[in-house]
Amino acid sequence: MQSHRGEWSSKIGFILAASGSAIGLGNIWRYPYIVGKNGGAAFVIIYLLIVVIIGLPYMLGELALGRSSQKNPVGAIGAIKPGSWWKGVGYLGVLTGLGILSFYGVIAGWTVGYVFKMFSGAPGNFAAFISEPVQVTLLLAFFIFITAAIVHGGVSGGIERWSKILMPILFVLMVILIIYAVSLPGSGAGLRFYLMPDFSKIDGNVILAALGQAFFSLSLGMGLMITYGSYVTKSDDLFSSAGYIVFFDSLIAIMSGLIIFPALFASGQDPEAGAKLVFVVFPELFMTMPFGSIIGGIFFILLSVAALTSTISLLEVPVAFLVDEKKFHRKRIVWVVAGIAFLLGLPSALSQGANDFFSNFGLIPERLADPDFLSQMSFVFGDFSLAFGALLLSIFIGWVWGAKAAAAEIAQGSRFFGKVFNIWVIMMRYVIPLSIFIILLNLFGLFN
Numbered sequence: 001m002q003s004h005r006g007e008w009s010s011k012i013g014f015i016l017a018a019s020g021s022a023i024g025l026g027n028i029w030r031y032p033y034i035v036g037k038n039g040g041a042a043f044v045i046i047y048l049l050i051v052v053i054i055g056l057p058y059m060l061g062e063l064a065l066g067r068s069s070q071k072n073p074v075g076a077i078g079a080i081k082p083g084s085w086w087k088g089v090g091y092l093g094v095l096t097g098l099g100i101l102s103f104y105g106v107i108a109g110w111t112v113g114y115v116f117k118m119f120s121g122a123p124g125n126f127a128a129f130i131s132e133p134v135q136v137t138l139l140l141a142f143f144i145f146i147t148a149a150i151v152h153g154g155v156s157g158g159i160e161r162w163s164k165i166l167m168p169i170l171f172v173l174m175v176i177l178i179i180y181a182v183s184l185p186g187s188g189a190g191l192r193f194y195l196m197p198d199f200s201k202i203d204g205n206v207i208l209a210a211l212g213q214a215f216f217s218l219s220l221g222m223g224l225m226i227t228y229g230s231y232v233t234k235s236d237d238l239f240s241s242a243g244y245i246v247f248f249d250s251l252i253a254i255m256s257g258l259i260i261f262p263a264l265f266a267s268g269q270d271p272e273a274g275a276k277l278v279f280v281v282f283p284e285l286f287m288t289m290p291f292g293s294i295i296g297g298i299f300f301i302l303l304s305v306a307a308l309t310s311t312i313s314l315l316e317v318p319v320a321f322l323v324d325e326k327k328f329h330r331k332r333i334v335w336v337v338a339g340i341a342f343l344l345g346l347p348s349a350l351s352q353g354a355n356d357f358f359s360n361f362g363l364i365p366e367r368l369a370d371p372d373f374l375s376q377m378s379f380v381f382g383d384f385s386l387a388f389g390a391l392l393l394s395i396f397i398g399w400v401w402g403a404k405a406a407a408a409e410i411a412q413g414s415r416f417f418g419k420v421f422n423i424w425v426i427m428m429r430y431v432i433p434l435s436i437f438i439i440l441l442n443l444f445g446l447f448n
């Protein structure tokens, strides 16, 4: 009966596709600079604790809601609480997917640009590159186009098949880069920064940065895992699948730190370089290495691949909503949604110096986000919307649908979930919504 929607063809296909969504710019570009800014190894430990204690159980909640309803976020909520305002939480997720896709596509476009820049042997100036309007627009269009072409193929034909090919390539490329980076003279200081914790660096803001990073990195809070969960068969084990997804996402993040920090310290650079770390510090670093332009080119291919499996998932959420709820034809509506994402991405693309108005947009206060349109979109959709969506969804799953009903869905097909059934219920109802509430307070600067 569900065959018109599509289904993952295997458990491993689902795990790879969901891991592909989770693993992206968030792991390889955002994670290292957040680690660098928040003091290194101690942050890593806090981050991993949060991933396991909050991220994993929350992910199970979204997956359970998706599989139980076999629907997109709007349809899933509507199936449990018909005609209520809760459906708005689903709409928020659909909108968030589109919003994240628009600015994420811009950064993903830069990574493609850097593939060519690195192979050419002269990466040039980053600020000049991102302020050049035609190039960044074409790169955004290219990235959204490739994303749409894959989603066009449907759930198992497109997303699953590509994830199966792309994810293992990514992993192998990263192992090669780790071996290279840790063999550099001077890399030991980087390993110490990254692996030897100094707990005096931990405070409330560091913990909250870890919470935010965990949600973004695991693709939680906008119903992505509801959507991907809806394609999972009843006999699959959601509990072990979520375990693998969380494990792979954390593994890739940890691995990207193992490339970046040794390489960074080997060349005497500053770990607190921030958001420009990957695009400014890396190319400079690569250019000092033997075969640097080839290694750099490979690195940016790797980053583009990781970003692509995430943009695929970001596009899938609005597409699944329009196919299920509005009965649009998947193959046609994909191009319409992609077109909207491209148009929505244009101001972000032009906000890095190309256009004065968008470069100094400044609607959201400076305290929360930089004034350029891209940073403002990143704050609204990547930080606020995900956290707010996750707060509402955890309340919906824990209290409206009911944590026990959700737990029963997870238990179906799972051999081991029974052992943690009651703990999970407590997490879903109390621990998770409260923790997310605290992130939100921090977004509004209540702890500063």
Ligand code: PFF
Pocket: 021, 022, 023, 024, 025, 026, 027, 100, 216, 217, 218, 219, 220, 222, 224, 310, 311, 313, 314
């Ligand atoms: N998890 C992705 C990353 O780390 O790059 C970003 C993302 C994808 C966030 C899909 C949210 C989402 F639904």
